[in-house]
Amino acid sequence: xxxxxxxxxxxxxxxxxxxxxxxxxxxxxxxxxxxxxxxxxxxxxxxxxxxxxxxxxxxxxxxxxxxxxxxxxxxx
Numbered sequence: 001x002x003x004x005x006x007x008x009x010x011x012x013x014x015x016x017x018x019x020x021x022x023x024x025x026x027x028x029x030x031x032x033x034x035x036x037x038x039x040x041x042x043x044x045x046x047x048x049x050x051x052x053x054x055x056x057x058x059x060x061x062x063x064x065x066x067x068x069x070x071x072x073x074x075x076x
Contacts, residue, residue: 003047004054005075008061010042016066017041023064029057040071 012020017035020042024033032045044061048054054074062070 003049004051006046006048006054006058007073007075008044008046008058009040009071009073010044010061010067011039011069012041013066013068020064020066023066024061027057027060029053030061 010020010024021033021035024030024042024044029046029048030044031047034043035041036043046054046057046061048057058070058072061067
């Protein structure tokens with residue numbers, strides 16, 4: 001079975017974008033994290049072997065107190 005890949009769009013507290021980028025990069029399963037301009041502040045690329053593993057990674061990311069909102073896009 002192929003790996004599950006997702007992109008997570010984050011809205012962070014003002015001025016916390018780079019802190020979130022650096023914190024999220026330390027989480028297992030996170031392939032990349034970058035600050036962006038626009039409606040969202042950070043885009044995170046996540047890869048996992050299965051949906052339950054992906055869910056664990058997403059939950060770990062969402063525990064960051066500087067993250068206000070997330071939108072998860074699972075790649076087809």
